Amino acid sequence: MIPYPIRALLLACAAAWAGPVHAEPILLRPAQVFDGTDPAPHQGWQVLVDGEKIIAVGPDLKAPADAKVIDLPGQTLLPGLIEGHGHLFLHPYNEVPWDTQVLHEALALRTARAVAQARATLLAGFTTERDLGTEGAGFADVGLRQAIAQGIVPGPRLLVATRAIVALGAYGPKGFEPGVTVPQGAQEASGSDGVVSAVRQQIAAGADVIKLYADYHYQPGEPTRATFTAAELAAATAAAHDAGRPVAVHATTAEGMARAIAAGVDTIEHGDEGTPALFRAMKDKSIAFCPTLAAGDAIARYRGWNGSTPAPAMVEESVRAFRLALAAGTPICMGGDVGVYAHGTNVREMELMQAAGMAPAQVLIAATSGNAHHFRLSDKLGAIRAGLLADLIATPGDPTRDVAALRTVSLVMKGGVVVK
Known part of the structure; x- marks a missing residue:
């Protein structure tokens, strides 16, 4: 309710x-x-x-x-157009940091902002959006999806992932007294039984898609590393597929991507350390790649980069991975991680895909019939x-x-x- x-x-x-x-x-x-x-x-x-x-x-x-x-x-x-990776309950990090949004912004405030951001998305021409996690706003995306569907507020058709699922201890916010329970930006789970239970809880609450984090960093300053085991990812994916829900996986490391591919997920988000072999494996298993080029680009600009060359390492890494995916023939999902940057400027991701070497018409296909196919909507949209x-x-x-x-x-x- x-x-x-x-x-x-x-x-x-x-x-x-x-x-x-x-x-x-x-x-x-x-x-x-x-x-x-x-x-x-x-x-x-x-x-x-x-x-x-x-x-x-x-x-x-x-x-x-x-x-x-x-x-x-x-x-x-x-x-x-179909936005493939958004967060309507986030707003640009140069306005308010992620930790502050999760811990200090009231749920009603975040919902009011999400309503306005949904309208901006629709008026920008994005009539459908896959929203991949409320980042601390609980199941509020389910209510927003219902409000849009009932014509109470304007917005795109929503596919929602509710809370997303992360390995115990591997997400945030962090930096508080050890032992103090701090609200997290996603649902924590551990062990195959635990992740299956989390998947089913989210489906029961209204999730259209299950989002898992295959890797992350445990403490600030540590490198990102695989978190869920191969067995945990496989169990969660099987439970989601049994319920007719596709699985999206955040994976930036090669190991995280490899485990997600082995689990048979539906899309992999970010993929910064992707290799030719990994992208070929994704192609062979029809796993779509959502590169989110605009997120890294936006964060780099917030940190002072003016867009000139040389680009920061995080930007170059994401472009390199995208070009490897194109060369391998990996199915491409268009989704920019919008919320890191302003809703309504979603086309920013499409511009960066074109700049990185994808033909404009192919970018359009990725944002229409391509995303419709990846999200199981081809009989209705795209x-x-x-x-x-x-x-x-x-x-x-x-x-x-x-x-x-x-x-x-x-x-x-x-x-x-x-x-x-």
Whole structure:
């Protein structure tokens, strides 16, 4: 059950969000359509929407007499973008450090901010988001997901991971008197039975996806090392898969990645120490890689880097891993760890993927049909095709040439409803 203060806050937001409604079919007439799967845009295509779904796509469509026509001259229409790695209950670390957010910001405050950040995400053209952990905000993401689904507040469709699961003693905040219980940013577990119990507790609370930390540092200043054993990761993954939940794993070390691959997880996040062999193994097992380039880039800038060369080691390492994954043919997830940097600027990750060598159209595919496939949403989202939900966006530029065009989004439609 959603705690009363949060429930009251979400209901109060209804007064500020009278969600738009539609009754008539809508015919969208852009200059071109990027359908989410074909790298080449389709010139002169149109899209007919009725209710919440796309009912026809192609040139010279005949719309019903009562259809509303939206002309988008010179613009590109494409599927709503899918953010693959976000934290709506965090805000940029240069505003407030992570420890302070977890320990000192009230849950109602964090929820209010998450509501605003969900709206910013949607209006930026990201109509779906995989939110990979509330970082100390408990199960509040489940309530936010429900509030969005019920039209109480605006935001993207959410897949939530609730608390995430970490090895006992291996997360944070830290630095307090030994023996004093300090609230943690994730759920601690130990042993195969313990991690299976944690997985099931999170599923019972409403988790759509299970997030595990395969590695982390035990004390400040220590190197990151593998935390969960191979057996623990395998047991947690099996329990999640038995319940129909995919598994996302934070892994920055080669050993953590190797254990996650052996466990058969669905996505690996970060992967800084990835090797050609590890990325080939991921490809062979259809495990997607979510590089989160924008997180390291943002943190480096908070520490004084101005974006010029030479880049800090943390930035170079993540770019190196991404390029190795591309060379290996590893499936790529688009997700930037947004929350480390500002929500609504999600396209920052896409720009960095392009700058690191991924073709713009392939970046777009990763952010649409690619993420839909990795997140088991292909029967509903990720492409412009008859029968799918009408999550659509338009931009005055041509993002198949430069994804920076998506910095300007002129139209956002979610489930057939124009929200921008």
